[in-house]
Amino acid sequence: MPFGLSNRVKEIAPSPTLAIDTKTKQMIAEGVDVINLSVGEPDFNTPKPACDAAVEAIYCGFTKYTAVPGIVELRKAIAEKLERENGVTYSPDEIIVSSGGKHSLYNIFVAIINPGDEVIVPAPYWVSYPEMIRLVGGVPVIVETDESTGFKVTPEMLSAAITEKTKALVLNTPSNPTGAVYSPDEIRALAKVIEQHEFYVISDEIYEKLLYDAEHLSSAAVSEGMKKRTLLVNGFSKAFSMTGWRMGYVAGDRAIIKAMTSFQSQTTSNPVSISQKAAIAALNSFDPEMVTEFRRRRDFVLRRLEEMPLIRCIEPQGAFYAFPNIADILGKSYNGQTIDSSDTLAELLLTESKIALVPGSGFGAPNNIRISYATSMANLEKAMDRLESFLKNVR
Ligand SMILES: Cc1ncc(COP(=O)(O)O)c(C=O)c1O
Known part of the structure; x- marks a missing residue:
């Protein structure tokens, strides 16, 4: 860095959602089978x-x-x-x-x-x-x-x-x-x-x-x-x-x-x-089918989360995110590694279980993680299976 950055820009925290998305896309490009639940965009085509x-x-x-x-x-x-x-x-x-x-x-x-x-x-x-x-x-x-x-x-x-x-x-x-x-x-x-x-x-x-x-x-x-x-x-x-x-x-x-x-x-x-x-x-081409499909996925994710240990989630009423509480996981460990924060949890889920989701810390909610259900049912099924087996191994 030859001549330095402005103080203003030095203080900006980069968007954690985009950072996870970038890392995930890189892993996918390297051939790793990651399921991306971190994105904030619908998986439908433009009308x-x-x-x-x-x-x-x-x-x-x-x-x-x-x-x-x-x-x-x-x-x-x-x-x-x-x-x-x-x-x-x-x-x-x-x-x-x-x-x-x-x-x-x-x-x-x-x-x-x-x-x-x-x-x-x-x-x-x-x-x-x-x-x-x-x-x-x-x-x-x-x-x-x-x-x-x-x-x-x-x-x-x-x-x-x-x-x-x-x-x-x-x-x-x-x-x-x-x-x-x-x-x-x-x-x-x-x-x-x-x-x-x-x-x-x-x-x-x-x-x-x-x-x-x-x-x-x-x-x-x-x-x-x-x-x-x-x-x-x-x-x-x-x-x-x-x-x-x-x-x-x-x-x-x-x-x-x-x-x-x-x-x-x-x-x-x-x-x-x-x-x-x-x-x-x-403006005249909104497709209500999108809501029907998102509702189906939301219901599926909620039902699966309800069955999992150590995690609880209130019912989201809009958008395409679930925001489960992970407070009961913090302080426990996975494969000998202590899960001390939502960031560590997200990192472990990405590296160990190949699921990308966003830690709550960036949203001012260190006891939660964000799951985007803007992805196919097949992906959600796989991701929920992986999350469940991860959680069953948290001690
Ligand atoms: C709450 C909220 N506001 C605004 C935006 C900005 O969206 P865009 O810049 O793509 O229109 C987003 C995108 O993630 C969002 O989640």
Whole structure:
């Protein structure tokens, strides 16, 4: 390293999910039979109308710069979707499209956080929130939750975390990594607390369509007061199996969208033109079969976990993750090696049992591990057999 790195970048922890995924893919490339339960992407194809629209865009020469926040046609289509499915009204200039939900979130933090501002992040959290907040000089205020509240913050827990420095709350429902879904009543109860204060709600709704016996209510739809405070984040990666197309968006206050657009204009410019055309077609191509299949897999994984020793798992109501508790395993050993953390457990499962899953530590939940069931039933069956025989050998 000839001339050193910036202090800012030195402090970033790399994404643990992507690190495991990379290691797993390397093992698979070397011919090792690893089952990958670490990925956060659906194993379905992008809907055909989206692919067709992209091909047409390429051949029609729609391959140049577009308006920075995305073409009006796409922002109108998103506004219609938000009205139709979420019951909230936005105009196209209250929407900005970026290169994936992750990019949307980072742009929000840049636009609203000053150094020292606090952002309340309920744990277990998606790995990138605290890192992004720190990157822009903000202070993540972690509110721990566990199985006793279904991994959800209660109004009391939220109240206790609010200070005069609070600038925003991150609310992710359905949740990665827990699969928890706030019911409409729970969202309304949190809104009662939030409406007494002046801070933003960054509402990450990227898994909103992947629900099992649960209902999704956007914070923005609760009241005018909540709409004013909410920056609604969504994207195409999960519901439309479009992780590689990099399409995410934010709807919210016009002035913030304008500020985000200025920032985006000086950093990444418009999101990919071809992906924008695909996204318009995708909005009307959601396949409910995906939910049926994920539910089947979720039920299977839960049933198998229930039969295993030393592990317990609450029922996820959304997304495609199970988040079992492994506290009873910690301190025990496998083949003479002490399992002192969820990281050691994940490492052993990868090297000894050839199952890749993500330790809870990166999600602020050291007593849990994340299993993604976005893989085939055949893989899940094999993986659950391997996990069970591993656990039977933990002493
Ligand atoms: C909770 C959550 N938010 C946002 C994202 C960002 O997704 P993308 O950048 O692919 O749109 C992810 C992806 O894993 C996620 O799990």
